[in-house]
Amino acid sequence: MNNISVYLEIEDGIVADVSLELLTKGRSLANKLTCKLEAIAIGFKLDGIGAQVFPYGVDVLTLADDKRLFPYTSLPHTSILVKLYKEDKPQIALMGATSIGRDLGPRVSSALFSGLTADCTSLEIGDHEDKKAGKTYKNLLYQIRPAFGGNIVATIINPDQRPQMATVREGVMKKEVLDKNYKGETKTLDVAKYVSDSDFVVSVIERHMEKSKVNIKGAPIVISGGYGIGSRENFELLFNFASIIGAEVGASRAAVDAGFADHERQIGQTGVTVRPKLYIACGISGQIQHIAGMQESSMIIAINNDPSAPINAIADYIITGNVEDVIPKMIKYYKKNTK
Amino acid sequence: MCIVPFPKFVASEIVNRKYKLMYNYMGLKIVVLAKQVPDTRNVGKDAMKADGTVNRAALSAIFNPEDLNALEQALRLKDKYEGSTVSILTMGPGRAAEIIRESMYRGADDGYLLTDRAFAGSDTLATSYALSCAIKNFPKVDLIICGRQAIDGDTAQVGPQVAEKLGMPQITYAEEILSCSKDKITVKRRLEKGVELVEGKLPMVVTVNGSAPECRPRNAKLVMKFKRAKTVSEKQESSQDYINLFDTCPYLNITEWSVNDIKADADWLGLKGSPTKVKEIESVVFQTKESKRLTPDDFDMESLMRELISNHTIG
Ligand SMILES: Cc1cc2nc3c(=O)[nH]c(=O)nc-3n(C[C@H](O)[C@H](O)[C@H](O)COP(=O)(O)OP(=O)(O)OC[C@H]3O[C@@H](n4cnc5c(N)ncnc54)[C@H](O)[C@@H]3O)c2cc1C
Numbered sequence: 206m207n208n209i210s211v212y213l214e215i216e217d218g219i220v221a222d223v224s225l226e227l228l229t230k231g232r233s234l235a236n237k238l239t240c241k242l243e244a245i246a247i248g249f250k251l252d253g254i255g256a257q258v259f260p261y262g263v264d265v266l267t268l269a270d271d272k273r274l275f276p277y278t279s280l281p282h283t284s285i286l287v288k289l290y291k292e293d294k295p296q297i298a299l300m301g302a303t304s305i306g307r308d309l310g311p312r313v314s315s316a317l318f319s320g321l322t323a324d325c326t327s328l329e330i331g332d333h334e335d336k337k338a339g340k341t342y343k344n345l346l347y348q349i350r351p352a353f354g355g356n357i358v359a360t361i362i363n364p365d366q367r368p369q370m371a372t373v374r375e376g377v378m379k380k381e382v383l384d385k386n387y388k389g390e391t392k393t394l395d396v397a398k399y400v401s402d403s404d405f406v407v408s409v410i411e412r413h414m415e416k417s418k419v420n421i422k423g424a425p426i427v428i429s430g431g432y433g434i435g436s437r438e439n440f441e442l443l444f445n446f447a448s449i450i451g452a453e454v455g456a457s458r459a460a461v462d463a464g465f466a467d468h469e470r471q472i473g474q475t476g477v478t479v480r481p482k483l484y485i486a487c488g489i490s491g492q493i494q495h496i497a498g499m500q501e502s503s504m505i506i507a508i509n510n511d512p513s514a515p516i517n518a519i520a521d522y523i524i525t526g527n528v529e530d531v532i533p534k535m536i537k538y539y540k541k542n543t544k
Numbered sequence: 545m546c547i548v549p550f551p552k553f554v555a556s557e558i559v560n561r562k563y564k565l566m567y568n569y570m571g572l573k574i575v576v577l578a579k580q581v582p583d584t585r586n587v588g589k590d591a592m593k594a595d596g597t598v599n600r601a602a603l604s605a606i607f608n609p610e611d612l613n614a615l616e617q618a619l620r621l622k623d624k625y626e627g628s629t630v631s632i633l634t635m636g637p638g639r640a641a642e643i644i645r646e647s648m649y650r651g652a653d654d655g656y657l658l659t660d661r662a663f664a665g666s667d668t669l670a671t672s673y674a675l676s677c678a679i680k681n682f683p684k685v686d687l688i689i690c691g692r693q694a695i696d697g698d699t700a701q702v703g704p705q706v707a708e709k710l711g712m713p714q715i716t717y718a719e720e721i722l723s724c725s726k727d728k729i730t731v732k733r734r735l736e737k738g739v740e741l742v743e744g745k746l747p748m749v750v751t752v753n754g755s756a757p758e759c760r761p762r763n764a765k766l767v768m769k770f771k772r773a774k775t776v777s778e779k780q781e782s783s784q785d786y787i788n789l790f791d792t793c794p795y796l797n798i799t800e801w802s803v804n805d806i807k808a809d810a811d812w813l814g815l816k817g818s819p820t821k822v823k824e825i826e827s828v829v830f831q832t833k834e835s836k837r838l839t840p841d842d843f844d845m846e847s848l849m850r851e852l853i854s855n856h857t858i859g
Contacts, residue, residue, distance in 0.1 A: 279713065279714050311701035312708045312714065318819060333823055347823070348820075353584060357828060361821065362820070412738065414735075426857075475698045482857060483858065523837045526839065531840045535845060538848075538849035
């Protein structure tokens with residue numbers, strides 16, 4: 206009753222990292238609230254899912270296994286979640302801020318009139334006092350995300366509606382096995398009771414899923430370029446430096462929006478979260494949405510021609526100068542001293 | 545072309561109606577949802593109000609980029625299927641009429657501005673409710689196209705929520721609407737990790753990705769035709785000189801709708817109709833590290849690289 210529910214994203218029978226990260230977070234929230242952690246798997250051939258998710262501390266795994274449920278389409282997955290949430294009344298429902306979660310979450314929240322907060326960077330439990338209404342709410346989900354306009358963070362709550370829904374990007378939460386022998390119960394749904402034929406009006410005729418070519422998340426060094434890089438051509442300088450020192454190239458949203466770099470390289474709240482041992486921010490001002498995705502880097506070097514750029518506050522080394530002057534020198538002296 | 549005002553329907557009648565496509569007879573009726581957004585690249589200190597909502601007045605406003613991609617998809621369908629029309633629907637303050645004119649300059653037929661104090665403070669769900677009520681004001685809609693997300697929130701929630709409120713299916717992340725014939729629509733989707741080709745039936749809500757083709761530029765003839773297009777409020781503010789122009793050229797009228805015009809229930813709008821509340825807004829003060837300041841000169845650069853190499857951060 207009033208548990209925490211995590212929607213599992215599954216491709217080729219494998220549960221996505223973002224879902225496992227959410228299970229880890231969900232487990233710690235469930236401990237605080239002394240409730241159960243539930244996982245919902247909707248798809249086809251789900252036999253192997255239990256073994257993958259129970260070690261993360263799942264108490265109840267619900268399976269909706271039907272040929273028509275893979276690949277994902279919006280309506281049948283929505284119908285199942287909406288009916289399940291109405292029956293089980295979870296207090297919190299989490300999903301990944303992925304192509305699927307961002308298609309499914311809003312539709313489910315609309316059907317249930319429950320609020321949904323996208324791209325949270327932190328989730329906590331806390332109370333809320335509504336002084337006007339003279340009401341106190343205990344143990345709400347604080348959905349924390351950067352707010353737009355200056356370096357500010359907003360705490361969003363859903364005082365009255367359930368479930369409290371939130372999406373989180375991959376890499377924001379850490380995934381951690383709780384106990385490899387943890388055992389929960391498995392429930393199998395009678396899918397026909399949860400979907401209707403009219404849910405299948407959209408069909409997938411072709412599908413090509415690719416493993417991402419860039420692996421920014423796993424790179425030990427990330428060199429990121431911002432709007433200050435100035436052009437796609439100038440980004441070549443960063444790629445060049447990266448290939449010499451074995452790094453990956455990242456970008457700010459302003460650089461992505463300007464077409465200097467591809468979206469899959471975007472670092473930040475609405476991009477990838479990285480924790481490399483070295484992060485070099487080149488021509489990036491350091492807005493909260495960017496910092497949210499890189500502040501846990503072990504060492505940060507900021508290269509910016511503005512001596513008071515906000516990024517400097519979190520940098521270990523502040524190089525005040527032009528990127529186009531600094532990087533060639535870093536390359537030169539790297540080569541000279543590694544010979 | 546003149547715009548014949550659409551007959552008004554009682555909301556409940558429209559809720560019950562099945563949207564039927566009469567493709568061969570009338571072409572497609574397309575509604576594009578667009579938003580005027582603050583230019584998030586140029587935000588100042590006074591960008592937020594005390595209640596945690598964005599102070600739009602303090603920011604320069606632009607056409608939300610992905611809504612322009614959506615408009616282009618709509619205009620391509622209009623080019624392809626004779627008799628089709630494209631209407632722009634936007635919710636926002638009076639000045640949001642700017643993006644309606646901008647759409648007309650590129651080929652949209654008419655525009656609707658949803659504006660009312662009661663909408664202020666709406667979260668995505670209350671916004672979607674208002675937009676869905678407005679869409680029900682149209683006698684027939686085959687296709688609703690909007691941008692995947694707006695740059696001031698990046699939530700990507702409004703498209704799917706409008707679809708749900710209208711009881712329509714949705715295709716998100718569209719890169720190209722390949723065809724839209726009779727009652728079938730075929731769309732190429734660009735997902736974070738791949739591409740998909742999907743097929744569905746009309747009516748449908750489609751949200752368009754930034755990877756879709758850019759919007760065509762303004763057309764000089766259309767700029768001439770529509771540059772004086774105005775909402776009622778704008779007409780009242782402007783000089784009286786050419787006020788009868790709007791009778792002789794009814795296409796210059798941008799329809800303005802209030803809460804009453806769309807028969808929306810005020811309980812579902814604004815802060816009241818928004819299940820999510822902003823509890824608090826905090827300025828982030830970064831824990832300033834003990835940082836070393838360096839110049840780009842050779843001495844500093846060489847010692848930095850030596851240090852990074854010797855402590856095995858690099859190499
Ligand atoms: C909902 C939402 C989500 C967002 N998500 C993200 C996200 O995930 N990731 C993200 O990065 N942003 C995100 N943003 C945008 C973010 O708020 C900032 O606008 C963005 O990070 C700014 O990018 P920037 O630092 O590259 O550009 P700018 O702020 O324009 O900074 C450019 C910097 O380059 C410096 N510079 C210029 N020329 C040179 C030179 N020759 N050499 C050295 N330095 C130079 C300038 O001094 C300046 O500091 C989001 C915004 C919103 C509203």
